[in-house]
Amino acid sequence: METRTGYLSVLVFTAGATTLGMELSASRLLEPVFGNNQLVWAALIGLILLYLAVGAWLGGRLADRYPRQRELDLVVSLAALGVALVPLLSTPILRLAATGIQGFVPGLLAGSLLAVLLLFSVPGILLGTVSPWAVRLALADLAHAGQAAGRLYALSTAGSLVGTFVPVLWLIPTIGTRWTFYVLALAPLLVVSLGSRRQPYRWAPALALVAVLLLALLTRPGLAVRSGWDDGASGTLLYEDESLYNYIAVRQWGSERHLKLNDGIGIHSVYHPESTLSQGIWDYFLLPPLFNPPPALPTPSDQVLLIGLAAGTVSGLLTDIYGPMPITGVELDPEILEVGRRYFQMERPNLTAVAADGRRWLLQQPAEARWRYIAIDAYRPPYIPFHLTTVEFFQLVRSHLTEDGVVAVNVGRTAHNFALVDALAATLAQVFPQVYIIDEPGPPDTLGNSLVVATVQPTRLGYFAQNVAALPTSLPPDFLAFAAAAVTQARPATPPADTPTFTDDRAPVERIVHSIVLDFFRGR
Secondary structure, eight states: OOOHHHHHHHHHHHHHHHHHHHHHHHHHHHHHHHSHHHHHHHHHHHHHHHHHHHHHHHHHHHHHOOOOOHHHHHHHHHHHHHHHHHHHHHHHHHHHHHHHTTTTTHHHHHHHHHHHHHHHHHHHHHHHHHHHHHHHHHHHOOHHHHHHHHHHHHHHHHHHHHHHHHIEEEEEEEEHHHHHHHHHHHHHHHHHHHTTTTTTTTTTHHHHHHHHHHHTTOOTTTTTTTOOOOOOTTTTEEEEEEEEEEEEEEEETEEEEEEEEETSSSEEEEEEETTSOOGGGGGGGGGGGGGSSSOOOOTTTTOOEEEEESSSHHHHEEEEEEEEOOOOEEOOOOHHHHHHOOOOOOOTEEEEESSEEEEEETTOTTTOEEEEEEEEEBBBBBOOOOGHHHHHHHHHHHHEEEEEEEEEEEEOSSSOOOOHHHHHHHHHHHTOOOOEEEEOOTTTTOOOOEEEEEEOOOOOOOHHHHHHHHHHTOOOOHHHHHHHHHHHTTEEEEEEOOOOOOOOOOOOOHHHHHHHHHHTTTOO
16 A cells, blocks of 8 residues: 555656646747747636546546556656657647738637647546546545645645646756647656556557657757748758747748747848848837937937847847947847857857846946947737836836937837837836837738837927938948938837836736737728
8 A cells, every 4th residue: 555655646747747737848849930929828827727627526426436557657658648749740830820820810819729728628637537546545544634635635736736837947948848748748658667667568668658759859859840841941950949938940042041039920130141121020220319309310329229139130220330339138038148159159249148138137237337329129929918008117227228219129019000009109108208110111911010119308390300411421322311211210109098008017918919910800
């Protein structure tokens, strides 16, 4: 009985770790296509809890009908196989989901999300049977039933704690998402194989263990789950990897390179060695200092802070156009910084790259630290981190700007729905006297961008046109032409009266983004 009790203790601990590890790893599986937002997390957590509830009910019934170790071991083996098959079976479904996003097919997108989540139903339900079944087997006498149940449920919860932290802090960054699922599957299979080594059915868990090992050995560690999706239409794949925060890919067409993160649609950095400008929203970050009273031409002595450095496109543009001004770039993901240095010529002597959360890093800076220009490009299409959109955050930004300082934020929109742009403008207006918007032109059937600009001192829109007209002719001609065209794209921010302002307590960024996406799907 002591041996069996010890075995059951290890089994429930391992099952708890596998369950939570699967849930955390599932988020990494879904995030590249569906994003990291509350809707996806609610669906994931809600369905996992549903599966565990069904599993607990089923486990109680099975325990009374089959109060033996054999059936429990076989069910755990099946659950582990289900965990191992998740990344394999999800790959074609996620490919369909990516197609749905690229083609803006909402039915395909929603169906793919549901299908992926249903993949977790079998392992989730079967793992949910372990604790009640183990309690039934551990009951030597009713006098100690409560003690036995409490011990096993405590061990299950302790295992869940391990399953929460180990994949996030070690497994996924070290070996990738796919191999993390294999490790989570191998753990209970190893326990069951050892626990049943003297049983006549020992071949079943051993066979499952060998199958998962073979599946794992056929997949090199760190191979991204998205590997092999490229059909050649999105450039040559130069690099891909999974970091603690992102799925990272670098693609190339001729001499042009793009940095893509997660969903594969939004481009986060570009490298055009044969062009002065980036041909994208990054070029607009050259313009905000020109909204100050003339003359307002940036100089090499101006201090600049970039929150959302990515692979250094904006820092490179500022350096090429205005000279080697001191630039501090903050990027959450240190691996992206390494990619920038390796593939995007980010090695500029005037650039200081910092791996940190932008707001947290800014909070840690001394009160006397000042920048003339703070640019915020932490946009992850179609979302933007809410803590970089609030009144409190922009008050922090204001406290670190010079008296002639300016801040600019990249914001997503459609051709007709400017709800998020208006909300950011209304929020900035709570802190800064003047707010402007530059709308990047683009096809009406795609998601677009606007740059929201705010100045510390009172300004007028006419200052922008005056400063553009006074730009030195020694600057690159394509930049001069771009700046002249942007004068017609700039406007004062006039958000509707009912536009919400974002605070740390209430910032419905995701709700607004969801409405934008739905309107886009409806053709509005």
